[in-house]
Amino acid sequence: MHLQWFPGHMTRAIRMMEEEVKLVDGIIFVLDSRAPFACMNKRLEKVFSNKPVLYLLNKSDLVDQADLKKVIKIFESQNKRVITSVGVNEKSLKSIYNAIFDMLKPVLDRYKQKGVKKPLRAMVVGIPNTGKSTVINLLTGGKKARTGDKAGVTKDKQWVKVKDLELLDTPGTTPPSFDSQENAKFLAYIGSINDDILDFNELAIELIKYLTVNYENAIKTTYNIDVLDKTPLEILEEIGAKRGALKKGGEIDYDRVSKLLFTDLRKGKLGKILFIDNGND
Template sequence: MPIQWFPGHMHKARLEIEAALPKVHVVIEVLDARIPYSSENPMLAEIRGDKPCLKVLAKSDLADPVMTDAWQAYLERTAGVRARAVTTEDVPSIRILKSVAAKMVPERAGRAVNTMIVGIPNVGKSTIINLLAGKKVAKTGNTPAVTKQQQRVAIGDGVTLLDTPGVMWPNVHNVNSGYRLALIGSIKETAMDYADVGFFGARFLIAEYPDRLMDRFDLDELPKSEMEAIEAIGRRRGCLGKNNQVDIDRASRILVTEMRSGGLGLLTLESPSVMERERAATAAAVAEKEENAKLKDQKRKKRFRDKQRAQKKSREMR
């Protein structure tokens, strides 16, 4: 399922982010703790350059705590990067982000610190801003792309926060990342297919959390395939249509909703080792695609030149 969701306001947001960055001292990037790799926008990494970056693993109360610790250690291997796991259930874990960010630029001690908070849609960025500010200054919602324009927020102790709209990149090259983004709700429903995403979720659960799948849906045995899993869920939850056939779309929606809400327990959908494998595979696939496009363009140009030479020769022979 190729996911391409890049509304016009997001292109505008990128330009605004690039224009504001020279005056920013620390970038705060909010990631989803369940998918730290897939929710990390490569376009933002390109824009940020070598600015100090605080990676905030949001919604950590929905993620596997062992994997969250592994991700925090992995992210902090990069120079200039700090990582902190937060949850709205633990407000102090969020409010401490202000001092963490300030300490990342010791040369600004005693002076104002400008931060910019960025992240993909529906990652919990606006909720974090409101808790840092101690009041509601950013609009929140359960659907992607609530924030439409930048705003500056003073959060105390000389720290200013520049809020930006959630920015998705033009094309999610890693197919698995696309599915994971859809699973956690960062992709609008109009840009995804629930059955397709449900199959991916079922396949993941069979491989990584089989006991959770069986317990949550009261299954007698582990399904052998994603289709078997979706059909079993549909029968258990009454998603039956004509001739007692399972409504695949309804059953898939139930599974996706359960995974998003934490109904299947604390889940992390990717690990640092999975990230490294997929990143390498994606880079190879993109390079191959670009090479094929280059060869296709060369052939097109050759056909055009050959046609021109043939037409010239035809005119000369008249």
């Protein structure tokens, strides 16, 4: 299985972003904290390179604190502006709002200095399912006070007011990083790639490998299985036997046990797992 984006689709998505970026003073890039680097894209970083970007490590409730710290360090070492958030928790509202205004303060000062009277504008972007709509709702309080159409390039764009800020109403969907197959797999694990195209048997083996290397106890404590000196396939088979994922004759139902493993992962039953490729730091 090789996960890929068709180059044409990628180019079209990037072009669209290039146009949208022109409309705003800053970008709020929503990432899934469980696989933050896989949510990014080197080509996009170039598109955003002359606008300030705030990276939101969203769904931070699904990742362990120590792991989050590790991720934040990597972002900071690359001079990226980053905060953690839980889009579904109102407590995150203030810190997101403050971080946006910190980011845009220099732009605001520049406008004031030049006597420019236009509102600060920002847009929320990210790959599907990272929580973009949730974050927009949090910021707008779900009220969606539209600002009305403006003349010129923004004619077909709807903006919503967030205090002194105007936010593009529709979030921008960015293409994920398939720079590495490792990152592509991570997105499959957390459910950000259409499940229909995935080979779960193969992914299950890869996931077990990742877990035994990085989260030694996850399988052991979840399924009460000793993983020492066992191959990923043997571990998968043992999980199948334990959980009764068997065919009529008693042999392992690989499809069932593989899917079960991913259901457990996505429900958090295996604990809080961070997926990062060590090549990222």
